[in-house]
Amino acid sequence: MNNKRATKRALLTSVMALAMCVVMLVGTTFAWFTDTASTAVNKIQAGNLDVKLMYSTDMQTWTEATEQTKLFDDNALWEPGYTQVVYLKVVNAGNLALKYEVSTNSYDMERGKNAAGELFYIDKFLRIGTATTENAFNGRSDAIAAIAGSEKNMGKEMQISDDWAVLDPKAESKPFAVVIYMPTTVGNEANNVQSWRHPSLKGFGLVVNATQATMESDSFDNTYDEKAATVLAAESASSGTHEITQNMQANGRFGAVQAERTAQYTINADVYAVYTKDASGTTGGAMAVCADGSSKVIINGGDFRQVGVPADDPVCDLIYALGNATIEINGGTFKAVTPANTLNCKDGSNAKITVKGGSFYKYDPSNPTMGANEVVVAAGYHVVQDGDWFKVVAD
Known part of the structure; x- marks a missing residue:
């Protein structure tokens, strides 16, 4: 789509x-x-x-x-x-x-x-x-x-x-x-x-x-909020190899994490995409990850969600690829406001999302609805449903 x-x-x-x-x-x-x-x-x-x-x-x-x-x-x-x-x-x-x-x-x-x-x-x-x-x-x-x-x-x-x-x-x-x-x-x-x-x-x-800031204390110590997001601006690169290990909350208009051209990202952190509108104020986006060009993104873990998506514009892709980009998901939890848009590739592109792990809210990556051969569960893996969640596990 x-x-x-x-x-x-x-x-x-x-x-x-x-x-x-x-x-x-x-x-x-x-x-x-x-x-x-x-x-x-x-x-x-x-x-x-x-x-x-x-x-x-x-x-x-x-x-x-x-x-x-x-x-x-x-x-x-x-x-x-x-x-x-x-x-x-x-x-x-x-x-x-x-x-x-x-x-x-x-x-x-x-x-x-x-x-x-x-x-x-x-x-x-x-x-x-x-x-x-x-x-x-x-x-x-x-x-x-x-x-x-x-x-x-x-x-x-x-x-x-x-x-x-x-x-x-x-x-x-x-x-x-x-x-x-x-x-x-x-x-x-x-x-x-x-x-x-x-x-x-x-x-x-x-x-x-x-x-x-890690200053207030609860009944035990002052470390209860030590995992709060510390990266609050979008990460973007067009070349090189990059690793994200710190929790993020960033503008999701074009991706909280943006991989372009030949860049490669490895992510093992929470990524929250904040809904943001375009210059006209008529449409917006809340993408946690966007891969374009010939880039590659490897997601090994973390929690991926959307923040502030309004009721009048709920259809926002969470993980998105276009061009010749590839995204490999080995782990993590994924929850989109519109579950059908959890994983998506642009129509007519050569982009592909391959799933080898992870848990997905109301989204079955083995039965995607957006387009044939855009999102695939890798050979040797299958999906197990547990209530509203679909978990990808090894055979």
Whole structure:
């Protein structure tokens, strides 16, 4: 069946126009709580932690981000020296300690063309960084100097904070600035000559990912939440060999784990895919794993589920392959909101999902409904049903 992803990777885990949007994902089945506050699409998606994002333009007046908030200029004409700054604070409004980090979202871009006829994307020429500050910067020079120790090349779904920071219940972070600028050393390689289209960032924003901190204690110790998800941004690669062993909760629009081209992933961790809509806001996805190109994904274990899938858009693939990709499942538990979409390959592709283990909720991998020869139980294995669960075991 064709998956609802017309423009693959146009944006993520989250995140398509410079307007603040708030999505509360409460009542999930997670044992661990996570929370995400993101800017522009400024999105706040929550488990049962309560994190808020405050912003200021002058360090005097602080406002909670809402759907209408614009923190960055979506139509900025980037040129050498051009700088944008926003001041932020993360507020722990809940009664659980949390830890958080700041990343960029999966923004979209308009492509430019320089006088040499070379096509380019503007983020290649931008720098981004963060700095704590008690006062608003006096000018762009001060802003750029403040991030000298943290700045890096702009990129999608990239952590820009130094590390995870911990906030006690009802506490707030020190104010910090996010600075984006084009260095004055950039030349005509970024000088667009097209009058009808300008290179720009579309839907650029920040994601403040938060998860439980191991601080509260129960009757025994403070380790009951030590397995809370610690990876809160999508994992993506187009080459190389990668292993995922830390529990994840990430944007599922194009896959919490995205394998492309020749990349190979081995997964032995929980992967929760958060439902996220596209730029138009009309359709969404909650894929835990997506494999494309000639990539390969091996799933050895973990719990794979979907979070926040709405009643009006319930048909979301959980594990999906297209192109010439292969997915091998050796273990794990799999539960999709629409069970028929637990495992799926794109129609007309050469992709294949081979099952040698695992337990599937209301889904029998030996009798898939989406297409012939897309999902197969390997020779030497068979399915045993136990109530609503179908378990693949060796003969």
